[in-house]
Amino acid sequence: MEMRSPLSRVRGLGPTKEGGTGHWWAERMTAIALVPLTVWFVISAISMVGADYAQFRAWVGAHGNPVLLILLAIAVYHHGQLALQVIIEDYIHHEAAHFTALIGVKLGAVFLAVYTIFSIVRLSFGIGT
Secondary structure, three states: OOOOHHHHHHOOEEEEEOOOOOHHHHHHHHHHHHHHHHHHHHHHHHOOOOOOOHHHHHHHHHOOOOHHHHHHHHHHHHHHHHHHHHHHHHOOOHHHHHHHHHOOOOOOOOHHHHHHHHHHHHHHHHOOO
């Protein structure tokens, strides 16, 4: 006779092994953050139609724009990484492929975020051509 309840027997058997509440909240918070940032970015991009490179660099360096661009980049890459993680956990069942895909997605998101932030900082300070 087993003393565990049916709920305790199935806990930890899902794809995340520890529960997905934190992951779910992170995905929702990044989605909420992306709404105003995306609206700001689309309006700004439309206002830059026809601008040359010098005007674009001036816009990137304008007060507040680098911070908002960096926040947008972080939110986009983190949200994308979370979404791809869910897809990998749900559909890749081979343990080695699962692990490799998760590490690849996380490293890819970090690399792209760092590269994007570095580029924004360079543009905002007027470094390079």
